[in-house]
Amino acid sequence: MTTAVSIREVAPRDGLQNEEPIPTDDKVRLIDALSRTGVRRIEAVSFVHPKAIPQMADADEVWARAWHNPGIRYSALIPNTRGAERAIRAGFREIEVVVSAGDTHNRKNLNRSTEESLDDIAALIPLVHEAGATLEVIVATSFGCPFEGDIDPKRVAGIVDRVRADGADRVAFGDTTGMATPRRVRDLLSEVRPELLHFHNTRGTGLANVLTALEFGVTEFDASVGGIGGCPYAPGASGNIATEELVHMLEDMGISTGIDLDALIGVAAMAEGLLGRALPSGVLRAGPRTRLV
Amino acid sequence: MTTAVSIREVAPRDGLQNEEPIPTDDKVRLIDALSRTGVRRIEAVSFVHPKAIPQMADADEVWARAWHNPGIRYSALIPNTRGAERAIRAGFREIEVVVSAGDTHNRKNLNRSTEESLDDIAALIPLVHEAGATLEVIVATSFGCPFEGDIDPKRVAGIVDRVRADGADRVAFGDTTGMATPRRVRDLLSEVRPELLHFHNTRGTGLANVLTALEFGVTEFDASVGGIGGCPYAPGASGNIATEELVHMLEDMGISTGIDLDALIGVAAMAEGLLGRALPSGVLRAGPRTRLV
Structure with a gap:
């Protein structure tokens, strides 16, 4: 099994996008605090229309004011060409775009079919490359669609083939809801492997999914400090796996993440204060297993 | 991998023991509701001194009034000979007793050393057998002690050897805090295997631990509906793994539990009402993955 895992911290973008809006100052504080934990990748903001996602309306200002730690790769999510232009102008060199494996989810999310989104992405890739940036395609609902149910792994594989043929630099699978x-992870990864996996802990299997994916050789995972970001389809339910729970399990297995767990737990505690609600993280609540009474 | 797992539902005893006391009526309602879910084993009560565990002061009455489904094996936890006599008088034929692998934990919990408790258990076994009952020894803090830290798997193996030699019918490992x-499960099960595992989800690894144990051929697990029962050493933290999360993962893997997941989620919702607090169960909150929008 692998001896190192690369974690991308997504609380500032994916996490906050699914919480009540917080002030610009607090977003900058969160990014800066994360930039001091040893994490090497942070999804910082998304450049989306403020009417669609008011939580990210101040993305330009957040990014202009945040510390850009030269040891960290920061990325931005964009929905379309206009968003990509904003991200590149702001200085991002790692850009992400989403397409849903489930057609119904894609239509509700992006107002077009999966096929139409794939055409858009094909047109976007050369623009991103010309600007010297890379494009990661996140395949949402890869493990199931909240409207359609199970998604055939062959359909996901077809999307991966298409975007790789079109020049996408990286592919991620999103466990959107x-x-x-473990069984669905096994089924999908037996068919096709992405560069990165984005799991949720909505039904308690978050770390069990990671464990299964490690067996398939996947070494890059998204996670959100404190488990910030709920599930948009189940009010009150958990969303992203908590970064400190992931680091806690991996480091105990002898798998290096480069992250200082105590520092990360400190950020989770701070984030709880910023958001004003108890965050769904056992390691935040109980501390690491090495913390004795 | 195994095609069936036997789950012992521990909410009525282990769960409620770590919650604010609830009325006798509600305890009976909980047991009776669980007895209609298809679960085949229930840890119903403990016969302990009411000053030590006021939550179980009405154990005799609870058990006298609860439905005894003939298709279910009900068990009781006891701390000593007096407790065993009460359990046998009440009609139990499956009895459990606890000893901690961590000596400090054993002294705080039982006011004697691990060695002294093992002597007590050796004296208890013939009494239990003479009454036609079986004794399961639960080795608490098997995966770590909140006072001493890591526990050497060889120490746990030594305890198992001792109690089996003394005639114990079954051994369980408790993940007490x-x-x-996954790494600690692998380390311990490589050394010695119990009949049953009792995991907590305090630090998010509950189902990942189960997944690891399945690889070692363990097929019996404790779980608590709704995740009832917190962690005594970390206020506000989760304790037991939620039965519905365990059933949800296992059944999805094609591993049969005999339990009706929808009925179980109904009991978890009822339990949330009885306890008057949000329970830490993602499957209760979000429903199974097959529940579409």
Whole structure:
């Protein structure tokens, strides 16, 4: 099994996008605090229309004011060409775009079919490359669609083939509404492997999914400090796996993450204060297993 | 991998023992509701001194009034000979007793050393057998002690050898304060295997631990509906793994539990009402992955 895992911290973008809006100052504080934990990749903001996602309306200002730690790769999510232009102008060199494996989810999310989104992405890739940036395609609902149910792994594989043929630099699979389970991870990864996996802990299987994916050789995972970001389809339910729970399990297995767990737990505690609600993280609540009474 | 797992539902005893006391009526309602879910084993009560555990002061009455489904094996936890006599008088034929692998934990919990408790258990076994009952020894803090830290798997193996030699019918390993992780499960099960595992989800690894244990051929697990029962050493933290999360993962893997997941989620919702607090169960919150929008 691998001896190192690369974690991308997504709380500032994916996490906050699914919480009540917080002030610009607090977003900058969160990014800066994360930039001091040893994490090497942070999804910082998304450049989306403020009417669609008011939580990210101040993305330009957040990014202008945040510390850009030269040891960290920061990325931005964009929905379209206009968003890509904003991200590149702001200085991002790692850009992400989403397409849903489930057609119904894609239509509700992006107002077009999966096929139409794939055409858009094909047109976007050369623009991103010309600007010297890379494009990661996140395949949402890869492990199941909240409207359609199970997604055939062959359909996901077809999307991966298409975007790789079109020049995408990287592919991630998103467990958008927490439908991944060890069995579904096994089924999908037996068919096709992404560069990165984005799991949720909505139904308690978050770390069990990671464990299964490690067996398939995947070494890059998204996670959100404190488990910030709920599930949009189940009010009150958990969303992203908590970064400190992931680091806690991996480091105990002898798998290096480069992250200082105590520092990360400190950020989770701070984030709880910024958001004003108890965050769904056992390691935040109980501390690491090495913390004795 | 195994095609069936036997789950012992521990909410009525282990769960409620770590919650604010609830009325006798509600305890009976909980047991009776669980007895209709298809679960085949329930840890119903403990016969302990009411000053030590006021939550179980009405154990005799609870058990006298609860439905005894003939298709279910009900068990009781006891601390000593007096407790065993009460359990046998009440009609139990499956009895459990606890000893801690961590000596400090054993002294705080039982006011004697691990060695002294093992002597007590050796004296208890013939009494239990003479009454036609079986004794399961639960080795608490098997995956780590909140006072001493890591526990050498060889120490746990020594305890198992001792109690089996003394005639114990079954051995369970308890993850008393949620210190088990996939790595610790692997380390311990490589050394010695119990009949049953009792994991907590205190640090998010509950189902990842189960997944690891399945690889070692363990097929019996404790779980608590709704995740009832917190962690006594970390206020506000989760304790037991939620039965519905375990059933949800296992059934999705094609591993049969005999339990009706929808009925179980119904009991978890009822339990949330009885306890008057949000329970830490993702499957209760979000429903199974097959529940579409």
